[in-house]
Amino acid sequence: MIFLYCDDKKTAVSIDQFLQKKYKLKGFNKKDSLFLELKNNPPKLLILDHDFAGLDIYKEISQLDPNLPIILISSSRDISLAVRVTKLGAADFIAKPLDKNKFLSSVKGVLRGKGELSFLKGISNINWLQGSSVLCSSLLQEIEGAIDSFLDVLVLGEVGVDKRAIGELISQNSPVKGVFKVFNLASYGRDEEESFFWTTLRGMLLLSGQEKKEIKINTLYLKGFEQLNPHFRESLLQFLINRRRNVEFDRSIRIIMEVTHSINELNDFTTISIPSARFRREDLPVIVASYISQFSTKFTKPIKGIGTDLIPFFAFYDFPGNFKELEEILAAAVLRCRGEYLCLSDLPLTIKMLKSVKSNQLLAKNNFNLIGIRQEFEKTFFKFVLDNCNNDISQAARFLDIPKSVFEDRLSLLGLNP
Numbered sequence: 001m002i003f004l005y006c007d008d009k010k011t012a013v014s015i016d017q018f019l020q021k022k023y024k025l026k027g028f029n030k031k032d033s034l035f036l037e038l039k040n041n042p043p044k045l046l047i048l049d050h051d052f053a054g055l056d057i058y059k060e061i062s063q064l065d066p067n068l069p070i071i072l073i074s075s076s077r078d079i080s081l082a083v084r085v086t087k088l089g090a091a092d093f094i095a096k097p098l099d100k101n102k103f104l105s106s107v108k109g110v111l112r113g114k115g116e117l118s119f120l121k122g123i124s125n126i127n128w129l130q131g132s133s134v135l136c137s138s139l140l141q142e143i144e145g146a147i148d149s150f151l152d153v154l155v156l157g158e159v160g161v162d163k164r165a166i167g168e169l170i171s172q173n174s175p176v177k178g179v180f181k182v183f184n185l186a187s188y189g190r191d192e193e194e195s196f197f198w199t200t201l202r203g204m205l206l207l208s209g210q211e212k213k214e215i216k217i218n219t220l221y222l223k224g225f226e227q228l229n230p231h232f233r234e235s236l237l238q239f240l241i242n243r244r245r246n247v248e249f250d251r252s253i254r255i256i257m258e259v260t261h262s263i264n265e266l267n268d269f270t271t272i273s274i275p276s277a278r279f280r281r282e283d284l285p286v287i288v289a290s291y292i293s294q295f296s297t298k299f300t301k302p303i304k305g306i307g308t309d310l311i312p313f314f315a316f317y318d319f320p321g322n323f324k325e326l327e328e329i330l331a332a333a334v335l336r337c338r339g340e341y342l343c344l345s346d347l348p349l350t351i352k353m354l355k356s357v358k359s360n361q362l363l364a365k366n367n368f369n370l371i372g373i374r375q376e377f378e379k380t381f382f383k384f385v386l387d388n389c390n391n392d393i394s395q396a397a398r399f400l401d402i403p404k405s406v407f408e409d410r411l412s413l414l415g416l417n418p
Contacts, residue, residue: 001026001041002107005034005057006049011073011096015047018100019107031057038064045091045110050074055085062089069110073098108144120144122172126165127290128323131283135275142272147173149270152240152255156262157274160322163258164221166272171219176252178218185236186224194232201239205249222257237265244268277319277326284314291327292342295334303334307343316360317353345387354381379414386416 002019006012007029016025026043028034029052038046042065048058050072058070069091074081082093092106120143123129129136146153147170155163164182171180181204188197204220225233240257243249262271280287288306296303306314319325333346358380382396389395397407411417 001043002045002047003028003034003037003043004047004049005029005053006047006073007052008049011049011098014098015103018098018103023111035061035064038068042068044069045107046070047107048072050076050081050085051096055088058085058088058090071106071110120147120169120173122169126162126169127294127327128162128277128280128287129165130286130290131280132286133280133282135280136283139272139274142270143169146170146270146272147175150176150254151270152244152266152268153257154263154266154269154271155256155258155274156260156271157258158260158276158322160320160324161274161276162323163274164223166274167219167221167256167258170254170256171221174218174254176218176254178216178253180219180221181217182221182223184224185222186227188228188232191229194235202249205243205253207248207250217253219254219256222255225257225259226261237263240266241268277322281315287323287326288314288330291330292334295331299334301334301337302340303337303342304340305342307341309344310342310347312361313344313347313357316357316364318356318360344384349384351381354384375414378410379416382411382414382416 002023002025004012004015004025004027006015006027012027019025026037028037037043038061046061046068048061048070050058051074058072061068061070066089070089071092071094072085072090073094073096075096077095085093091110094103094106120140123140129139143166153167153170155166157163168180171178183201183204185197188194188200204217225236228236240255243255244251257269263269277284292303292305295301321328329347330342332348333342336348337343337346385396385399386393389399393408393411394404397404400407
């Protein structure tokens with residue numbers, strides 16, 4: 001929620017149009033009403049018209065809620081006023097008449113600083129896009145830049161990253177209204193299907209064809225590019241390079257193509273590079289909480305959060321399957337969980353996963369002793385097996401397929417006493 005305190009109808013209408021209803025705006029022109037709402041339902045941001053309110057009201061609001069970011073707008077061009085309000089702690093000072101790009105940049109910057117990344121419609125539905133790290137903020141800026149540019153887009157990310165979600169987000173927030181259409185290139189992989197492919201693709205993009213449709217396409221999403229044979233890929237690249245120069249094609253349709261490697265030939269495309277899960281550790285607590293909330297509701301489980309024994313796992317596991325693997329792990333864990341907090345034994349772990357975590361922990365401590373690494377891994381793995389066998393040594397030994405006496409000796413050597 002954004003509050004606006006202003007009596008200038010023209011300015012209020014402009015601000016409402018700038019925000020394009022992507023964020024709820026509530027306007028006030030009476031001080032008592034404003035202060036009542038500030039106390040009961042504080043917003044994420046307050047836009048204050050200095051021409052109407054002056055600095056006295058700004059100071060009163062700052063005393064009421066010192067953490068509330070305030071952007072002041074004014075018809076004054078007085079530099080000393082801008083300096084003064086900045087020193088008083090204002091988030092920004094913008095001169096009227098408002099420039100749309102400058103205003104939106106300021107609003108987005110303030111909201112991002114508050115950890116508020118829901119300026120884009122639909123972003124709250126993408127669990128792995130939650131967070132406030134530098135990488136997450138940069139990714140959001142790339143998405144917003146792509147939307148505003150009207151350029152075609154390459155969505156670059158590793159396997160296990162839901163690149164299509166970015167395409168749908170761009171389509172949903174595009175100024176050009178229409179539907180999101182997925183075109184699976186891999187379905188036309190055989191040579192005899194190539195002619196049908198070109199007929200289908202051209203039909204989607206032809207201006208005359210779009211005019212006849214009741215529901216217009218605003219985004220054409222291409223997937224499976226890297227599964228095509230080299231000749232087919234090269235032909236498609238040339239088509240994409242030249243298609244906006246063809247007056248027969250509807251230029252308002254944005255093409256978005258997902259890839260795992262960059263394509264230098266597509267200079268007219270803007271690229272959105274999605275950081276992999278292993279580079280987003282700073283955001284993992286928020287991402288994990290978002291997934292847990294989703295699956296708790298889906299599976300009717302009263303999960304409140306994660307136990308402390310899970311923190312090392314999330315801190316040191318590299319998630320080679322990316323956010324898809326994280327999603328699958330948490331879905332299974334929520335289903336298996338019998339308490340209010342997820343614990344390590346709830347996760348569908350494998351020996352390979354545990355080995356990766358323990359190796360990363362030891363490497364982080366600059367401990368390169370291979371014997372130590374093996375013992376630490378063995379200790380962690382045996383403890384995990386015992387936990388899942390309710391500390392029944394006989395059952396654990398059978399699971400590991402080793403004699404019980406050998407297992408007991410090894411537990412004693414590792415300092416494990418179930």
